[in-house]
Amino acid sequence: MIGLIPADFAWRSGDTWTVVVGALAAAACALPGNFLVLRRLSLMGDAISHAVLPGLAAAFLISGSLGGVEMLIGAAVVGVLTAALTQWLHSVARVEESAALGVVFSVLFALGLVLIRQADSIDLDPDCVLYGQIETAVLRTTEIGGWQVPEAALTLMGVLMVNVLVIALLFKELRLAAFDPALAAALGFRPLLLHYALMTLVAMTTVAAFESVGSILVIAMLIVPAAAARLLTDRLLPMLLLSGLIAVIGAAGGHLLAIVAPGWFGYPGVSTSTAGMICVAVGLQFGLALLIAPRHGLIVRSLRRANLRARILREDILGVLYRVEESGREISAAVLRSLVRAAVGSGPLATRLALAGLKRRGMVRGAEGRIRLTEPGSVAARSVVRAHRLWEVYLSERLGLRPDHVHGTAERLEHLAAPGIREVLAGDVGEPARDPHGTEIPRGE
Amino acid sequence: MWSSLGSGRESARAAAKQREPAGALPHGSEHPPDCPLSIHDTTVAYHRKPVLWDVDYDAAAGKLTAIVGPNGAGKSTLLKAVLDLVPRASGRVTIFGEPYRRQRERVAYVPQRESVDWDFPVSALDVVTMGCYAKIGWLRPVTRAHRRTALEALERVGLAEYAGRQISQLSGGQQQRVFLARALAQHADLYLMDEPFASVDAATERAIVDVLRELRRNGRTVLVVHHDLQTVPEYFDNVLLLNMRVVAHGPVGEIFTPENLARTYGGRLTLLDAAAHALKRGDGA
Numbered sequence: 213m214i215g216l217i218p219a220d221f222a223w224r225s226g227d228t229w230t231v232v233v234g235a236l237a238a239a240a241c242a243l244p245g246n247f248l249v250l251r252r253l254s255l256m257g258d259a260i261s262h263a264v265l266p267g268l269a270a271a272f273l274i275s276g277s278l279g280g281v282e283m284l285i286g287a288a289v290v291g292v293l294t295a296a297l298t299q300w301l302h303s304v305a306r307v308e309e310s311a312a313l314g315v316v317f318s319v320l321f322a323l324g325l326v327l328i329r330q331a332d333s334i335d336l337d338p339d340c341v342l343y344g345q346i347e348t349a350v351l352r353t354t355e356i357g358g359w360q361v362p363e364a365a366l367t368l369m370g371v372l373m374v375n376v377l378v379i380a381l382l383f384k385e386l387r388l389a390a391f392d393p394a395l396a397a398a399l400g401f402r403p404l405l406l407h408y409a410l411m412t413l414v415a416m417t418t419v420a421a422f423e424s425v426g427s428i429l430v431i432a433m434l435i436v437p438a439a440a441a442r443l444l445t446d447r448l449l450p451m452l453l454l455s456g457l458i459a460v461i462g463a464a465g466g467h468l469l470a471i472v473a474p475g476w477f478g479y480p481g482v483s484t485s486t487a488g489m490i491c492v493a494v495g496l497q498f499g500l501a502l503l504i505a506p507r508h509g510l511i512v513r514s515l516r517r518a519n520l521r522a523r524i525l526r527e528d529i530l531g532v533l534y535r536v537e538e539s540g541r542e543i544s545a546a547v548l549r550s551l552v553r554a555a556v557g558s559g560p561l562a563t564r565l566a567l568a569g570l571k572r573r574g575m576v577r578g579a580e581g582r583i584r585l586t587e588p589g590s591v592a593a594r595s596v597v598r599a600h601r602l603w604e605v606y607l608s609e610r611l612g613l614r615p616d617h618v619h620g621t622a623e624r625l626e627h628l629a630a631p632g633i634r635e636v637l638a639g640d641v642g643e644p645a646r647d648p649h650g651t652e653i654p655r656g657e
Numbered sequence: 658m659w660s661s662l663g664s665g666r667e668s669a670r671a672a673a674k675q676r677e678p679a680g681a682l683p684h685g686s687e688h689p690p691d692c693p694l695s696i697h698d699t700t701v702a703y704h705r706k707p708v709l710w711d712v713d714y715d716a717a718a719g720k721l722t723a724i725v726g727p728n729g730a731g732k733s734t735l736l737k738a739v740l741d742l743v744p745r746a747s748g749r750v751t752i753f754g755e756p757y758r759r760q761r762e763r764v765a766y767v768p769q770r771e772s773v774d775w776d777f778p779v780s781a782l783d784v785v786t787m788g789c790y791a792k793i794g795w796l797r798p799v800t801r802a803h804r805r806t807a808l809e810a811l812e813r814v815g816l817a818e819y820a821g822r823q824i825s826q827l828s829g830g831q832q833q834r835v836f837l838a839r840a841l842a843q844h845a846d847l848y849l850m851d852e853p854f855a856s857v858d859a860a861t862e863r864a865i866v867d868v869l870r871e872l873r874r875n876g877r878t879v880l881v882v883h884h885d886l887q888t889v890p891e892y893f894d895n896v897l898l899l900n901m902r903v904v905a906h907g908p909v910g911e912i913f914t915p916e917n918l919a920r921t922y923g924g925r926l927t928l929l930d931a932a933a934h935a936l937k938r939g940d941g942a
Contacts, residue, residue: 382715384799385795388787390777391774391777391779392768392772392773392774392787394742395768395839397788398764399761400758401790401795442778446780447779448778451778477802528898
């Protein structure tokens with residue numbers, strides 16, 4: 213680890229509070245984000261985080277202060293307005309949904325900019341809006357029970373608790389409305405009302421979070437932890453919990469990275485934007501999930517594909533060997549391999565491995581000199597060849613393809629392994645004795 | 658206040674009677690008051706383009722009824738209009754004599770399979786449990802008893818062993834049966850099904866037919882949007898022929914005639930019939 217951690221590394225209580233504020237903000241965003249991801253409304257988080265600007269400005273103009281409750285109310289109103297206007301443009305004016313969203317949020321954002329110009333006393337720094345001021349946010353503290361607690365932590369804690377409470381209470385309703393809005397409406401669960409409730413949560417969370425961590429982090433936290441969690445599980449509740457966990461790990465890891473990472477690139481003693489590094493940390497977790505997820509991960513999926521390719525190649529080898537034995541010839545393993553490679557275009561290594569696999573399974577035996585099917589191998593091979601020739605009959609008789617055009621398609625169809633499909637096929641073409649080329653079709657077992 | 662769905666039915670019925678004296682509506686007197694489903698003179702339009710005209714129809718209680726008609730005839734829209742999922746331009750729908758919003762628990766709906774995202778992170782049992790939600794009501798949790806009801810419903814469609822599977826890991830036919838089980842878990846009196854037989858395997862088709870017959874034995878009323886004209890006489894008691902308007906309805910033996918079908922499908926029937934025959938032969942069923 214020498215070199216990874218700089219020599220002057222020290223963890224201060226300010227660092228702990230930075231992580232706490234970052235974790236609260238990230239987790240508060242991640243929870244409602246799950247429903248945005250599942251309902252394919254990812255863009256909605258982006259839109260709302262921009263559209264809340266006029267709500268903030270209006271709240272400031274009315275109340276004269278930039279803080280607390282007024283801002284949350286202003287944000288909630290505009291959040292619902294964004295969702296309602298988008299819905300209206302889509303259903304009444306028949307504008308395409310994502311276009312309607314684009315129109316609404318950019319117009320609201322522009323309106324917010326105009327309002328800010330009107331009241332140039334508003335202290336909204338564009339840099340702060342984008343990247344947040346997590347390091348300085350922890351400095352504004354208030355005393356609770358002898359502890360100096362950052363105000364941002366209290367606000368975010370409140371918002372996180374509201375999110376947890378609403379999602380816990382409405383878990384079944386939100387899940388139903390996200391999965392099957394028509395049934396939700398038919399059963400009286402008001403999917404539109406639930407939609408607006410969710411948008412209110414998103415808007416409030418956005419506003420509470422972006423002052424400390426910035427709108428870029430907010431947008432990332434709404435979507436990325438939920439998307440990563442979706443890769444890791446196929447159930448909604450674990451997905452919600454995992455997204456929260458990913459957000460918290462991202463906050464801790466991100467702050468650590470912000471302190472130590474500049475040193476790796478030759479800038480010792482400097483620390484970079486924590487908010488940015490939290491994004492990076494969560495992004496890294498998403499990347500990891502994409503690779504190693506148990507069912508949807510790239511590694512598992514490529515293994516599954518490789519297994520399928522190997523099975524198909526083994527069946528092809530059995531088919532070739534069966535046809536060779538059918539014609540009464542004897543061949544060596546080397547000749548078999550070259551026959552297979554010529555027939556199905558497989559690579560030399562893959563062919564060798566597949567043949568070894570067949571030997572291991574006891575389907576073929578013999579040395580380099582002469583290779584032959586064993587009893588179980590012969591049964592399996594007959595089944596493949598039979599499927600191939602039945603498919604050829606089907607293609608030429610039922611679909612009217614010319615006999616010289618059916619081999620390639622049958623070559624792929626013969627590997628269909630759904631249970632019973634070969635019996636149904638045989639029943640359908642009526643157990644013919646010969647394929648379109650006049651070759652005998654082996655009987656089923 | 659959310660959970661009061663379905664209570665106060667009696668007083669509502671009395672109020673409805675007071676509001677609507679006999680003969681106030683053009684067809685009011687023709688509709689029996691306890692009919693499972695009465696559609697009164699209903700017109701439905703999408704963006705001002707009418708899709709259903711003047712539909713006036715009483716469902717036959719305790720019967721299996723097929724809703725048959727060409728594409729774009731408004732079959733799905735009819736079901737959605739009954740469930741208040743699309744607005745009616747005019748007309749009225751009553752379920753056992755009352756508006757749908759008072760009878761939600763008694764009506765089970767099986768939407769088209771393509772209407773939802775089957776990659777959604779829920780198990781088959783989770784989906785079937787949704788059929789109990791009308792009884793559970795807002796904010797209350799799902800209990801073990803509801804899950805047992807759902808599991809029984811899954812058993813009835815032969816999928817008990819798949820209860821824990823995520824729904825994307827089921828075949829199309831199994832997904833359709835999960836939807837059917839969800840409707841069964843509701844223990845409703847009126848079932849509205851939108852093309853449950855669409856592109857399902859033979860095992861699923863048999864399972865659905867068995868369930869339909871069981872529902873009929875228990876005195877339920879079932880309306881099924883159905884595409885396969887060949888199986889209408891075998892599976893259904895009654896038929897509603899629809900092509901934007903009601904062409905005819907009644908027992909299959911009287912109504913399901915070549916003349917009525919020709920009126921429903923216009924000149925396209927012969928072609929359609931031929932295609933249906935070909936498909937039937939081709940899928941080996």
